[in-house]
Amino acid sequence: MYDTATLQQNSKFVDANGDTITITKLQCYISNVNWHSHKKEVYLVNLLQANSIEIHNPYKNSKSLHFTLGVDSLLNCSGPQTGALDPLNNMFWTWHSGYIFFKLEAISSNKNMRKIEQHIGGYKTPYNAIQQLNLPLQGAIRNSATIVFDLKKYWPTVLQKPVIGAPSSFAVAASQMLSNSFYILKNEK
């Protein structure tokens, strides 16, 4: 979402500078979801699609939802894989082994800005950008929750550096900002 607006592929929104942004790609890897019985499962989440993944909670009364934004370091160095981690998903740096775990591609109406293309990843110190998120759940019974990524919250980081293409100190900082941009919209049942 961008603030309260739901985003889809090629959605447009006007950012704080008054520039019109057309968003073409917004996706991320999440893994190690504490709700999931197969905790190691990795999901490629299309953030431009509502309910792009559904994970069922086998546990009653969870107090929080915990997950990793990124792909465990071991899976970054185990050779090409199938499924969500298949390099055909274009989330793997071929020239520099490792997964891109957040990909944002957009076009700005601002002629002075180059095209927006943030590819964030990095699993090695000192530029390990993988984030652990822990989102508290409200209410008494907590079996279902909708997670939202609010691009508006993250947008200042995009304006700061519209193009990121490799692990770096900035990618680590950006990734911390990313983890602050996820929240629980509602949880129910």
Added chain:
Amino acid sequence: MKNKVALHIIVLVLIASSFIGSSVWEYKPTPMPLQTPKGFPAPNAAIFKNNPITKEGFALGKKLFYDFTLSKDSQVSCASCHQQYASFSTYDHDFSHGINDTHTYRNAPALINLAWMKSWHWDGAINHLANQPLAPFTAKDEMGETLANIVQKVKSNKDYAPMFVKAFGNANINIPNISKAITQFTASLVSANSRYDKIMQGQDKFAKAEAEGYTIFMANCNGCHTAPLFTNNQFANNGIGLNNKNDKGVMNITQLVKDSLQFKIPTLRNLGLTMPFMHDGRFNPLSSVVDHYTNLDTSQRNLHPLLKKKIILNSKQKEQLVLFLYTLTDTSFAKNKLYYR
């Protein structure tokens, strides 16, 4: 009537039994485990986890390695830049030719004893041998193709499906299986049959000058180019300085200033076949490499600690060193029919 029925049953049984007989096919590839040469340490086990070498996987990997059609313009295969007669480097080229008359920006390294490495490429960018093929597949100055097109091309070539079945037990033509097969081939490129090896095993002897060269080598070079692999698989700034491509080596990958001009310490095996030398092929002949080290400004920043001590050799000693280095060339490897197309 009864007879007729009985006959039908017999015929059906016959058909059924012959059908069963031919359709029971068991996935049973022939193991072709890596042979560790005498004196070598154990290979990197991570390479073979979930991907043991088999005759069928090796054969498939070899076919893919020599397949020109995998590149964008069908002009470049892995073998274009990694030629067996040059110990799987590019013979007599500083840079190799990619698609559309491009040049690579680094010298193609020899593909030998890859299973004893922990990272690959001059800058160590590749963290698993099976991740390596993805780099040349997609590099604009190498094969320039997309991974999706590579999969499509392999699928559309009818030769491949049966080979995938034999190698992996199914016809899943995907990037992981393509890479695994190529890895089985490249990991099998073991070269350890040089004169040096025969000498170490007591089957041959150094000439006097070579023996002198060996002593010089052990005193001055073995710290980085450590026998028997003739590399310690580390990275070093050897003082050759920045080239006109502004190639900073490991720093290109890590962005860390401490990694500026750090390049992989290459094996010295087969250097009789892999000239020119260094990551950009700037030195040829071999004696110019030796001159580089003896002329080195040892006060340079970030220089590898072992190079801080001046290497002093007279011209005779340099000749002896070069003569020793040529004993590391394994001509039988360059002619091994197992690796032929």
